[in-house]
Amino acid sequence: MAGLSLRLLRQLSSSDLSQRDSLLRLATPLGQDALLVECVRGEEGLSHGFSFAISALSVDANLSLKSLIGQPALLQLMTAHSRDVLRPFHGHVTAVEHSGSDGGLARYRLTLEPWTRFASLGRDSRVFQHMTVFDIIDAVFREYQSKGRLAPEWRFDIVDRDVYPVRSLTTQYQESNFAFVARLMAEEGLFHFFEHTDDPGSPSLGSHTMVIADHNGAFQPNFQPQVRFTQSSAVMKEDGMDRWRIEQRLRAGAVELDSWDYRALRQRSVSTGGHGAALTDHDTRGQYAYTTREHGQRLADRHLESVTAGAELYVGAGTVRTLAPGTTFTLHGQAQLDAADDAARTFAVVRVVHLMHNNLTAALQACATACLGPGALALQLAGEQGTSLHAVGPGKGERPLYRNRIDAIRSSTPYRTGPDAHPQRPRVQGQQTAIVVGSAGSVIHTDRDHRVKVQFHWQRGEQGQSRLAHPAGDNHTGAPGDDTAGTWVRVATPLAPVAGANWGSHALPRVGQEVLVDFLEGDIDRPVVIGAVYNGRGQMDAQYNQVAGGPGGSTGNAAAWFPGESGSHAHAAVLSGIKSQAMKDSQAGAGAYSQLVLDDSPGQSRLSLQRHAAAHDGMDELNLGMLRHQTDNRRLHPTGFGAELKTANGLAMRAGRGLLLSADARGNASGTQLDAREAGSQVGASKALQESLASAAQQHNAKLDGEPAPAKLPATTELADTLATLDATDGGEHTNPATAFSQPHLQLSAPAGIVAVTPASAVMFAGATTSLTAGQDINVAAQGSWLNGFKDGITLFTYGKASAGDKPNKETGFAMHAASGKASVQSQSGMTKLAAAKRVTVASVAKSVMVAAKQHVMLTAQGAYLKLEGGNIMLHGPGKMSFKATSKELAGPADGSFNAPALPSAKPLYDEQFVLLDKHSGEPMAFVAYRIEGPEGVLARGVTDATGHTQRVHTGFKRQTLQLFLDE
Known part of the structure; x- marks a missing residue:
């Protein structure tokens, strides 16, 4: 065969190996005629790019395949308009295959695809913030500029850019750059197609530009805008369409979109479509899918357009070589369409499949068949051309050099990428961890709505956890490691699963902590912090972490409590x-x-x-x-x-309805909260003793003028009131009746004694009555003076009953002794009485006893008396009088006057107490803050009691005007 191949090759002329007059021409960096196109199968579509499989012949069986990969290539198709009017298909070689060779003739298979094919390779993860979809697309595609022979070009054809919102957070996650861009375009209702230009003389051989559009107005009339529908034939004078059919598909006639807006606290719903639609596409878009109702309505409209765009599809086949996605044409000669106007006969091309054979010379074809046999691509084309859409005759001579199959829609039908072709947003499986970030120097970074910002470990940038720079440079957020990273992320309540209106649990993770992040419905753009995790390696038997922190502001967070090994750390x-x-x-x-x-x-x-x-x-x-x-x-x-x-x-204990401090034990949790039965028993005993002694005192005339009966004395009534307070219940307010003080009462109780001591001063004050009762003795001792003052009088009474026999002092009664100093008893504005049932002894052990009076002194017993009055001495007696002395002297008059002590006159003591009443209802105003002021300033501050009373204010001998004010 090698000899046959060489012999046949020698028979070929230079014209056999030239592309000058070829239907298909291929230009590569290898040279103009290095590869001769044998056949081509190509496919291109709206939002689907293009791909051309090219079978080519070469007289060089040792071409460097690797040198072609990624290089630009230009495929040109001669059109029916002129030999010089060529339709270009520009792209890059993405695959090369040596299909076979025999001596000097070889067959190669090349794949021609757009520059976006390079963006489809590999995966990446990164974050874009506060950018529109156009900004993001520009940022992604700019990465491919100036990379080798790659020269990406793109442009936008948008009706109104302002309707596309700034996206707060858009995440590319584990997807190729082009898959990411295609997903964004589909979400926003954008589509794309390519425009080709040729320049065989330049190193790039031409260009192909991606056109990104959102309206049918971006479609241009085809180079052959009028297409005739005619019969099929291998040879026609003009390119035309010979196959045409319509395909109808059942589609939903209405769309409803729902999205939960957690900030507006409602499900945002938008809808579009006919009211009588039999089928409705109800799509729940997840959380916060659109920012405004207008934004949501636009998405709903685009979604319905994507559904209905494929409801009516026109499929045609023919030989029109200029048909391309993104162009329009008007069809003539089709019976059903000719009755309609031009608008109904004008179509937009959605997809084209090209089946192309080159017009190689017979000699070259014979050589290729003899040396290499039929090519795989040629056989594939033959199989496709045998279908009803392309068959024009059974013989090889009737095989057309060019056929195509198109999908089209009416040009008046808005085109959108179909829902089945939408690239799916990446769904995150499981949770991830991230680092909480914030502004420089901040410990906690949050907003009013309990949210934080996080940076994921896979984010690359200067402050990323990997410290790796992203190859895209500044076209995206990167990993700044501060408050510019990401967007605000909600935080699940960690202490309890409760988040109520101004209530719930609160604990925000702080900057540097590692948190556990989940994603709502698996959406990478909807993170939520669900917890925090300890990290690093804690020190054994010591606090803190072996590594204090890491890149990106991360901090080492070892647990505060842990099982240790030695000493006081040694516990489970x-x-x-x-x-x-x-x-x-x-x-x-x-x-x-x-x-x-x-x-x-x-x-x-x-x-x-x-x-x-x-x-x-x-x-x-x-x-x-x-x-x-x-x-x-x-x-x-x-x-x-x-x-x-x-x-x-400081320590304060405040109980608005009473406080019980008790050392009385309660077994088996018996009793109720304010059960003070032991204290009540002691108060009852105190009351009984008070009444008993008061009754005895009154019987012995030890009482003040106007003093009430013992049961009505202030001390006993207060004790009775205390008993009532301790015995009160809540009336079953909460289930069963329980002890509940009826007043804000402080009760101290201890079965073994109460001791209150201080090395400094102690103050005890009662605005009403103070009762001091002891079942046995009361001992009052003072290192200095003991001063007592009583405004209305004092009664001292002792029952005088013999004490217990074991006491050393057998005396009973009342004793006042001054071991040193003076003893003085005065009635400064009244009389003084001293009486005893038995003997009264007045004696001066060391000096004299003086009895003096301003008017007279009278000593009397058994009817006899001695009276000193007016300077006279009178002796009287019913019996005999005896004067006995060693000597008797009666002399002239003498004066025995003495200086009587000066007694002050009593002055009134002033005091006042207020009662606060509501001026409308007349009810007491309980527990209201107040202050009382006099001429010299504030005299008292406090809170009214349950009956509206203030404390009593004492001003001594000063009579003052008092003012009562309500405090805040």
């Missing part, structure tokens, strides 16, 4: 709970913090609520259970069992 993972961290030390974890610790150690369970003003310092704690000190993960020595409340600062 028994600690659980929540630990916060002060903002300024957030990324170091060594500052102030608060924590809720649940210690589940066997037999040593503990609950601790703590706040630390600094690391391990400034503690405020509430501890329950087995009490022990804890520093970070270290369980230190125990300190007791029960409950402990401690603080290094």
Whole structure:
């Protein structure tokens, strides 16, 4: 065969190996006539690009196939208009195959595709922010400029760019650049086709431009705008159409789109289409699919157009070599169409399949057949041309050199890419982790709506976790590692699955933390943070991470509590709970913090609520259970069992309906919250003792003028009121009746005693009555003075009954002794009475006793008396008088006057108390803040009690005008 091949090749002339007059001409970097086209099968369509399989012959069986890959190539088809009017198909060689050779003749198969084929190779993941679809397409396609012999060209033909919104977040994820762009175009209702130009003399051999459009007005009339429908034949004077049919498909007549807008709190619904449509395409687009109703309506309209564009499809076949996607033509001579106007007969080409054979010389064809046999592509074309669309005759001589098959729609029908051809948005399977980012120096970066910004590990850029730069440079967001990364991402409530209106759980991840991100409906553009994870490697038996941080602002976050190996760290993972961290030390974890610790150690369970003003310092704690000190993960020595409340600062306990502090035990959780039966028993005993002693005192005339009966005394009535307060219930307000103080009462109770001590001063004040009762003794001792003041009077009474026999002092009664200093008893504005049932002794052990009066002094007993009055001495007696002395002296008059003590006159003491009443209802205004002012300023501040009363204000001897004001 090799000898036959060489002999046949020698018989070929130069014209046999020239493309000058060929129907099909192929130009490559190998040279003008290096490859002679044998046959071609090509396919091109709207939004589908183009692909041409070319079978070519060459007298060089050793062509460098690798040198052709990626190189520009130009295929030219001679048209019916002139030998010089050639239709160009410009592209790049994306595949080359050596199909066979025999001696000096070889067959090659080449694939010609657009520059977008290179954008279809490989996958990428990146984020685009605040860009329109046109900005994104430009950014992606610019990457291919100035790359080798690749010269991508594209242009937009858009009716109104302003209707396309700025997209806050658009993510390319694990998809090729072209798949990403095609998806965006389909989502926005855009389509594309290619325009070809030839320039065989240039290194690029020409160009092909992607036209991206959103309206049929971008379609241009075909180079042969009028096409005649005629009979099929292998030889025709003009190119025409000889096959024509219409295909009708059932399609939905209406579209409804739904999308949940979490910011507007409603499902946004838009619809379009006829009201009488039998079928409705109901599409739920996921979360926040369109920004406004107008945007959603445009998407719905485009969706319906994509559905209905394929409802009526016209399929034709013929020999019109200039037909191309994105061009229009008018068909004449078709019976059903001729009755209509030109608008109904004008069609837009959607898809073209080309079947082409070159007009090689008979000698070259014979040589190729003899040496190489029929080519695979030629056999494929023969099979397709045998179908009803292309068959024109059974013989080889009747085979046309060029046939095509087209799909078309009426030019008045808006074209959109069909829904079945839509590239699907990537669906994320499972969750991912990401790093929370924020502005420089910030610890937490959020907005009013509990959202944060995150950066994924696969994002490349200067501040990416991989530190790898993206080859696309600045055409996209990259990985800035700050608040410009990504968009706001919602955060699921972590402490409890609750997010209510001004209520719910709150805990935002901070800058640098690694969070767990899920995607709503798997949509890569709809991330939501569902949790946070610890990362890095913690130090054994020590806090913190072995690696403090990483690229992109990530921080090492080791768990605060962990199972250790030695010392106080040596415990199982028994600690659980929540630990916060002060903002300024957030990324170091060594500052102030608060924590809720649940210690589940066997037999040593503990609950601790703590706040630390600094690391391990400034503690405020509430501890329950087995009490022990804890520093970070270290369980230190125990300190007791029960409950402990401690603080290094102030502590306030406020109970608006009463407070009970009791050391009375309750077994098996019996009793109710304010059950104070032990205290009530003691108050009752106090009341009984008070009444008993008061009754005895009154019987012995130890009472003040106008003093009420013992049961009505202020002390006993207050004790009765206290008993009523302690015995009150809530009336079954919450289920069963329970003890509930009827007034905001503070009750202290302890079965073994109450001790209140201070090395400084103690103050006890009651605005009404103070009752002090002891079942046995009351001892009052003072290192200094004991001062008592009483405005309305004082009664001191002792029952005087003999005490217990074991007491050393057997005396009963009342004793006032001054071991040193003076003792003084005065009635400054009234009389003083001193009486005893038995003997009264007035004695001066060391000096004298003086009895003096301004008017007279009278001593009397048994009817006899001694009276000193008016300077006279009168002695009277019913019996004898005896004067006995060693000597008797009666002398002249003498004066025994003395200086009486000056007694001050009593002045009134002033006090006042207010009652606040509502001026409309007259009801008491309870628990209202007030202040009382006098001429010299504020005298008192407080809150009214349950009956609207203020505290009583005392001004001493000063009579003042008081003013009452309501405070905030």
